[in-house]
Amino acid sequence: MSRVLVGVKRVIDYAVKIRVKPDHSGVVTDGVKHSMNPFCEIAVEEAVKLKEKKFIKEVVAVSCGPTQVTETIRTALAMGCDRGIHVEVSGKDYEAMGPLQISKIFAALAKKEEASLVILGKQAIDDDCNQTGQMTAALLDWPQGTFASEVTIDGEKVKVVREIDGGLETIKISMPAVLTADLRLNTPRYATLPNIMKAKKKKIANMKPADLGVDEPPTRLAGVKVETVDDLVAKLKANGTI
Amino acid sequence: MLQRWLSFWKFLPSPQRNSGALSGTIGFLANSLTLIHLPGPNPLIAQFGWVDSSRKTLGLCVSGCRSLSSLAELPEMHQMMRQTCRDYADRELGPIAGKLDKEHLFPAQQVRELGAMGVMAVEVPEALGGAGMDYLAYSLAVEEISRGCGSTGCVVSVNNSLYIGPILKFGTQKQKEQWITPFTTGEKVGCFALSEPGNGSDAGAASTLARQEGEEWVLNGTKAWITNSWDASATVIFATTDKSLKHKGISAFLVPMPHPGLSLGKKEDKLGIRATSTANLILEDCKIPLGNMLGSRGSGFKIAMQTLDSGRIGIASQALGIAQAALDCAADYAHKRTAFGAPIGKLQAVQFKLADMAVAVESARLLTWKAAMLKDAKKPFTKEAAMAKLAASEAATFCGHQSIQVLGGMGYVTDMPAERHYRDARITEIYEGTSEIQRLVIAGQLLKEYAS
Numbered sequence: 001m002s003r004v005l006v007g008v009k010r011v012i013d014y015a016v017k018i019r020v021k022p023d024h025s026g027v028v029t030d031g032v033k034h035s036m037n038p039f040c041e042i043a044v045e046e047a048v049k050l051k052e053k054k055f056i057k058e059v060v061a062v063s064c065g066p067t068q069v070t071e072t073i074r075t076a077l078a079m080g081c082d083r084g085i086h087v088e089v090s091g092k093d094y095e096a097m098g099p100l101q102i103s104k105i106f107a108a109l110a111k112k113e114e115a116s117l118v119i120l121g122k123q124a125i126d127d128d129c130n131q132t133g134q135m136t137a138a139l140l141d142w143p144q145g146t147f148a149s150e151v152t153i154d155g156e157k158v159k160v161v162r163e164i165d166g167g168l169e170t171i172k173i174s175m176p177a178v179l180t181a182d183l184r185l186n187t188p189r190y191a192t193l194p195n196i197m198k199a200k201k202k203k204i205a206n207m208k209p210a211d212l213g214v215d216e217p218p219t220r221l222a223g224v225k226v227e228t229v230d231d232l233v234a235k236l237k238a239n240g241t242i
Numbered sequence: 243m244l245q246r247w248l249s250f251w252k253f254l255p256s257p258q259r260n261s262g263a264l265s266g267t268i269g270f271l272a273n274s275l276t277l278i279h280l281p282g283p284n285p286l287i288a289q290f291g292w293v294d295s296s297r298k299t300l301g302l303c304v305s306g307c308r309s310l311s312s313l314a315e316l317p318e319m320h321q322m323m324r325q326t327c328r329d330y331a332d333r334e335l336g337p338i339a340g341k342l343d344k345e346h347l348f349p350a351q352q353v354r355e356l357g358a359m360g361v362m363a364v365e366v367p368e369a370l371g372g373a374g375m376d377y378l379a380y381s382l383a384v385e386e387i388s389r390g391c392g393s394t395g396c397v398v399s400v401n402n403s404l405y406i407g408p409i410l411k412f413g414t415q416k417q418k419e420q421w422i423t424p425f426t427t428g429e430k431v432g433c434f435a436l437s438e439p440g441n442g443s444d445a446g447a448a449s450t451l452a453r454q455e456g457e458e459w460v461l462n463g464t465k466a467w468i469t470n471s472w473d474a475s476a477t478v479i480f481a482t483t484d485k486s487l488k489h490k491g492i493s494a495f496l497v498p499m500p501h502p503g504l505s506l507g508k509k510e511d512k513l514g515i516r517a518t519s520t521a522n523l524i525l526e527d528c529k530i531p532l533g534n535m536l537g538s539r540g541s542g543f544k545i546a547m548q549t550l551d552s553g554r555i556g557i558a559s560q561a562l563g564i565a566q567a568a569l570d571c572a573a574d575y576a577h578k579r580t581a582f583g584a585p586i587g588k589l590q591a592v593q594f595k596l597a598d599m600a601v602a603v604e605s606a607r608l609l610t611w612k613a614a615m616l617k618d619a620k621k622p623f624t625k626e627a628a629m630a631k632l633a634a635s636e637a638a639t640f641c642g643h644q645s646i647q648v649l650g651g652m653g654y655v656t657d658m659p660a661e662r663h664y665r666d667a668r669i670t671e672i673y674e675g676t677s678e679i680q681r682l683v684i685a686g687q688l689l690k691e692y693a694s
Contacts, residue, residue: 015332071318078322191326193360193373193383200319 002057005110006047006081007102007120007132008040010065010072014125026095036072039121041079041188042181046151047119048080049186055153056116058082062109064102066090070204077199078191084204085109087212098127101214103135108212110140115176117158122147122180133180143173146180316382323375324382327361331390339391342517343662346509348473349394349517356394357428361387362401366410370418371426377552378614381559385607388563389570392666393517395563397431399556400469400518404674405432408478408494408549412537421476421496430475433499434553435465435523436546442467443679445480446489446543450525452481458529459495461503465523469673471506472519474499478549479523480542492542496534503528514665552617553674554627558610558634561670565603565638568645568663572596575649575658586648595644602637609633625687631670632680638667 012018013033021028036044047059061076063069064087073084087105089097110118118140123130137144145151145160149168152159162169163182191199209215226232236242316324334352342349356362364380366372373379380402388395409421424430441447450463461481468477476498484491497504507522537545573596576587586592609630616623642664646653653660671677 074318074322078326190330190355190359191322192358193323193326193364193375193379194368196319196322196326197373197375199322 003113003115004047004050004056004059004117004119005106005113005115006040006043006059006061006076007106007118008044008061008063008072008076009037009121009124010034010063010069011037011124011126014038034068034071036075037121037124037126038188039123039125039181039183040076041121042183042185043119043121043179044076044079044081045186045188046148046179046181047117048189050117050151050153051080051082060085060113060115062087062106064089064097064105064209065094073204074199075191077202077204078196079189080195081202083202086204086206088206088208099129099131099135101209102132103139104214105209105212106132106136107139108214110136110142110176112212117175118142118178120178120180122182133178137178140176140178142176142178144178144180145171145173146178147182148179149182149184151179151185316378319375320379320382323379324386326359327383327386328389330356330359331386335387335390335394339393340656340659340662342391342393343514343666344516344656346516348519349391349397350473352391352394353397353431354428356387356398357426360426361398362428362431363406363422363426364402366406366422366426371423372406376614376618377555378611378618381555381610381614384556384559385563385566385610388560389567390563391517392560392564392567392663393515395560396515396518397470397473399553399560400433401425401431403553403556404434404549405474405476405478407552408434408536408545409496411548412494412541412545417496417533417536425476431470431473433468433470433474433477434549435468435477435479437465437467439464439466439522443676445546446492448480448482448492448542450479450481451485452483452493452495454483454532455529457532459532459534461495461497461525461528461530463525464507465525467510467520467673468523469518469520471521471523472509477523478536479525480546481525483539483542487540489543490540492546493539494536494542494545495530496536497528497530501528501530512669514662514667514669550674551624551627554631554680555610555613555617555623557670557674558606558613558627558630561631561634561638561667562603562607562610564663564667564670565599565606565634565641568638568641568660568667569596569599569603571658571660571663572599572641572645572648575652579649579652592648595648599637599641599644602633602640606630606634606637625684628675628680628683628687631675632677632684635667635670635677638670639664642667 011034012029013035016033019028044061050056051059059081061073061081061084063073066089070086073086077084106118118136120133122133133146134144145158145162147163148160149163150161157172157174158177158179159170159172160179162171163184224235226235315321334355341347353362360373361383363372364375364383365377366374368374384395384399387398406422406425409417413421425432436445438449440449450461450465452459452461461479463481465479476496479495479497480492481495482491483493503526505524505526507524510520512520576592576596577585579586609626613623613626613630616626645660646664649658649660652658655661
């Protein structure tokens with residue numbers, strides 16, 4: 001049980017009032033305060049807690065995006081992660097990037113780093129996709145414990161209490177596994193001043209998706225509007241989807 | 243010939259900025275003729291070189307946060323530290339500040355949490371249990387904490403500057419371990435006892451006496467206006483050991499609290515910073531071991547003055563935090579409140595007020611940062627610290643006053659924090675050196691510079 005990969009995403013801060021761009025192409029991000037996704041904070045806290053309890057030896061914080069995401073990685077380092085990995089994706093590629101792309105990157109990294117656990121936030125507060133954790137597990141063919149509100153390591157297995165629609169579900173999965181953190185998993189710590197100083201010395205490795213064998217995200221094709229349900233069915237039959 | 247060092251910013255935070263020695267950098271600060279020669283690496287001072295009144299540098303914004311001061315970007319570590327303290331203040335202090343004020347509650351839980359973060363001992367080396375950061379980091383921390391709650395900022399400042407400060411500077415290694423390390427965690431706080439009922443500004447006339455009896459000092463007298471008194475576990479106290487030597491006959495002592503012979507007067511019912519306790523310290527044949535003298539005999543006045551010099555930067559930071567909170571409150575209200583068919587922020591009368599408040603805060607902030615950086619560079623900083631405290635405390639009272647004015651009737655009631663900022667700000671012009679004393683200090687230093 002050596003290494004845990006934690007994914008952190010840089011998102012617009014939850015307290016900021018979101019404004020739409022005048023050309024309606026997206027939301028205003030320039031000059032707007034960004035911070036770590038709250039669910040990612042919970043994921044980092046859980047990983048650091050596991051390290052403090054000596055279940056794991058090393059916590060690696062990973063983020064995908066332009067140069068600015070290194071701030072987020074540094075925050076994770078200040079919370080107690082040992083080192084960081086910055087997968088550089090910028091400009092148009094970054095805007096086109098979605099959970100599938102990220103999952104491929106994480107899957108490749110999990111294999112490369114020989115991680116026993118990949119802990120992610122359940123969803124990001126900007127897109128609310130709730131897909132990356134699940135897709136990563138599928139690509140790796142690893143068990144997944146999503147919406148975790150309690151995580152206990154029991155030998156080679158992980159006991160996860162999941163918050164589901166009907167209540168709480170307890171599952172036992174074997175490692176390596178993917179976990180996604182839900183709100184009540186823990187309360188993230190504030191970085192202490194000495195840790196902020198130590199974070200400066202910790203390493204952040206830099207790489208590109210291509211280094212991990214992950215392709216550029218495909219350009220998103222425009223959709224087609226149809227008038228009636230019959231038209232929709234006909235179109236779907238025509239292009240072979242059904 | 244004067245060499246201008248323009249270190250304009252590459253605006254993204256990058257670790258490389260902080261490395262690299264900048265020996266022999268000469269930077270211009272403001273438009274004054276003050277020249278600061280830096281022999282050692284101080285990346286932050288290099289950042290201060292700029293062309294006369296260039297608005298470009300002032301337009302830089304740290305992390306896109308519109309209310310942050312911008313001279314240049316602070317080093318990444320300071321930014322992170324500032325953000326952490328800001329998050330803590332917003333989430334943990336802001337919601338309870340009104341309650342702490344109304345019920346006069348000491349924020350014990352929050353002080354412990356701040357201790358765990360290292361905020362109660364920012365400048366103390368890690369070996370003694372502190373955060374091991376510089377004075378600029380401390381100034382930023384106090385400002386952000388005070389923005390959340392002025393009283394908590396006061397507790398942090400008194401513990402760091404007034405209690406730990408003199409022991410760190412003048413104490414023996416044994417004294418440091420005994421009197422500093424337990425006070426870094428937030429479990430215990432300290433206080434500073436200089437003022438007496440008979441003398442405040444007139445600190446040289448201390449009438450508290452200390453006489454030696456065998457292996458002990460015996461202290462007698464009363465100290466007044468002692469912040470943290472009811473919550474402190476130790477105090478740095480000043481008493482006269484040789485009356486004939488006047489102010490050179492004052493010595494500093496370390497007294498644990500509680501202690502036989504030391505009792506506390508009633509808690510003062512204050513206008514502001516009500517979550518802190520302020521009371522008299524009454525010494526009646528209070529006996530302490532000889533080893534409890536801080537520094538050498540007769541050096542008490544010097545210790546007090548040097549401690550207050552640094553303490554001024556802490557109080558300036560507290561005043562800045564309160565001023566900023568008042569400005570935030572007013573600016574936010576100006577967006578939301580409508581009158582005459584539009585948000586009141588559209589009215590020039592309100593805009594002028596907000597502009598004046600912002601200028602007052604920014605200029606005081608720059609003075610405070612400069613004083614902190616001079617101290618970190620081990621340069622003389624007495625004049626700048628006095629200027630910072632004067633500017634910041636007057637900015638705080640100004641902003642508190644104008645903030646209520648912008649809020650109108652809402653500013654007068656306890657539902658909005660404007661009235662609390664107004665009350666909290668007022669003390670910053672009085673304690674740790676009244677504004678009048680600051681002016682004397684500044685004038686004294688200034689005239690010395692011009693003396694032929």
